[in-house]
Amino acid sequence: MSTRTAAARRRIQLGAALGALCVALTGCGSAPAAQPAQLMARADLGMQAPASTFTEFPTAPKDPAPNGETGGVVLRVKQDIAVHHAPDGAVFAKLPAKQLENPTWVPIIAERGPWAQVLLPSRPNGSTGWVRTDGPVERARTPYVVDVDIDARRLVVRKDGAPIGEWVVGVGATSSPTPRGRTYIMAAIEETVTKFSPIILPLGTHSNTFSTYGGGPGTVALHGWPEPSVFGQASSDGCVRVPDDALQLLTTLPLGTLVHLR
Numbered sequence: 001m002s003t004r005t006a007a008a009r010r011r012i013q014l015g016a017a018l019g020a021l022c023v024a025l026t027g028c029g030s031a032p033a034a035q036p037a038q039l040m041a042r043a044d045l046g047m048q049a050p051a052s053t054f055t056e057f058p059t060a061p062k063d064p065a066p067n068g069e070t071g072g073v074v075l076r077v078k079q080d081i082a083v084h085h086a087p088d089g090a091v092f093a094k095l096p097a098k099q100l101e102n103p104t105w106v107p108i109i110a111e112r113g114p115w116a117q118v119l120l121p122s123r124p125n126g127s128t129g130w131v132r133t134d135g136p137v138e139r140a141r142t143p144y145v146v147d148v149d150i151d152a153r154r155l156v157v158r159k160d161g162a163p164i165g166e167w168v169v170g171v172g173a174t175s176s177p178t179p180r181g182r183t184y185i186m187a188a189i190e191e192t193v194t195k196f197s198p199i200i201l202p203l204g205t206h207s208n209t210f211s212t213y214g215g216g217p218g219t220v221a222l223h224g225w226p227e228p229s230v231f232g233q234a235s236s237d238g239c240v241r242v243p244d245d246a247l248q249l250l251t252t253l254p255l256g257t258l259v260h261l262r
Helices: 002-009 016-022 036-045 244-250
Strands: 073-077 081-084 091-095 105-112 115-119 128-132 137-141 144-149 154-159 162-168 181-184 199-206 219-224 234-236 240-242 258-261
Touching: 091 128, 105 181, 115 181, 154 244, 162 244, 219 244, 240 244
Parallel strands: 144 258, 219 240
Antiparallel strands: 073 105, 073 137, 081 091, 081 128, 105 115, 115 128, 144 154, 154 162, 181 199, 181 258, 199 219
């Protein structure tokens, strides 16, 4: 996990593009001949839109257990791979190797043979897809889970089920609520434009109120806030505002770590 942790800690400076967005583990060895489904995936891949925080797939399979736990297994995508509606099903997107200039790590929520169902960072919230695990991917396990109780305005970080940190946080206002469901830490970004948080942790979910934050895709994030009076309040545009010491811990968690917004 050391290389993943290092990757999760790396901060990518995005400059003004970040301002627009945030303001307003199986390598290939000798392999058998490709099967028809694999050949079809390769043929279709170039024509598919990337499953990113900027895209929407209305017909993507929905998360079957929005409040469910996982085994902590996450998948790194080393190069663009096809995303299917079901094992051996039709291709509807490609999962890119990077998200917001960070390596793509996504949580596995189900497995069937060489197939894994993963959470996607695209709209609508709760979108999933099936990818093959015998291609250019890497598996790992993160022992961490982030649990946000929106109504109680409380965030807990757990390691192997045991709490290692708990804080009162700020959540979305009544008119712009924090979306509920399970998602994950998609990226870790150093803020270089605004001053409200030194690091921003975009999640694989979006505001259901706003289609955009300052020109970006309305990606919800965990981030700091300079004024402590917001903690315990429902006053944000949907993001979760956290104290400095919470942010310090959150930034050490591996990308792909599961986040419950309950």
